[in-house]
Amino acid sequence: LVAWIPPTSAQSFPSRPITLVVPFAAGGPTDTLARILSERMAADLHGTVVVENVAGASGSIAGARVARATPDGTTITIGHWGTHVLNGAIYKLPYDVIADFEPIALIASGPQLIVGKKALKADSLKDLVAWLKDNPNKATAGTAGAGSGAHVAAVFFKTKTGTEFQLVPYRGAGPAMIDLVAGQIDLIFDQATNSLPQVKNGAIKAYAVTSPTRLASAPEIPTVDEAGVPGLYISYWHGIWAPKNTPKEIGDRLNAAVVAALADPGVRQRFAELGQEISPKERQSPAALAAHQKAETEKWWPIVKAADIKAE
Ligand code: MLT
Secondary structure (H helix, E strand, O other), rough: OOOOOOOOOOOOOOOOEEEEEEEEOOOOOHHHHHHHHHHHHHHHOOOOEEEEEEHHHHHHHHHHHHHHOOOOOOOEEEEEEHHHHHHHHHOOOOOOOOOOEEEEEEEEEEEEEEEEEEOOOOOOHHHHHHHHHHOOOOOOEEOOOOHHHHHHHHHHHHHHHHHOOEEEEEOOOHHHHHHHHHHOOOOEEEEEHHHHHHHHHOOEEEEEEOOOOOOOEEEOOOOOOHHOOOOOOOEEEEEEEEEEEHHHHHHHHHHHHHHHHHOHHHHHHHHHHHOOOOOOHEEEEEEEHHHHHHHHHHHHHHHHHHOOOOOO
């Protein structure tokens, strides 16, 4: 017996709980942003937004799941530069990172921090590069999965500095951070959202921020230019997507809930503390997310393909 489920109309939306799929393990940067947003989105929607972590293959397990979900607005995903740009260049995916999704909102962006375990002898990025050169292939850098942004940044760093170290894939930056704090791995090229709280409480060391300017919430951390690896800029932006063919009115309603969440002073303060720059209001639209994803795809796919970065 198959129960008949009435179609969700825009007027009654959401008549069921919304699942916001996080494509990485709990406790990591994407999960953190999702949990801050989901509470305010639920209030605006007068509904329930449940965060579900579907980790694996740098977010592409979740990508496949959401791309195939019923397009009624009750399954949506938070994704980013890694899941919705890099994965398309690096993995052979059973879905298309652009064509199989409806963009909902461009949320925010933030740089990575190059962070190391507390016990590392190096106190500056220059010391770190010297130590890596003296100890080729000894150090380990955690990543959020093969082909993830942390992996790609580490490869660029190796090329720019002429260093070699091993990459250790995790199911997200959250579990990688647990091991960095415990001293099980040496480094992470990590979204500031994840690493800044640990830097602030003295659990790990920060060597540089991957942006041309310092973070307002961490002005003590030098930029990669200042620290000696110029131009290693990584801007890790997040967005929200629904499956392709989600009705426009429902997409617009979801966008309005994200926009309301991003206007909330509490949300804005949390994002700022985590080194996140919220998109200006006029760039929070589905069209702005689509345009940004397209521009980033055109910029990064050739770079990543030329660098021959493989998922294996
Ligand atoms: C995570 O939440 O684990 C991250 O977004 C992974 C990443 O840095 O790509």
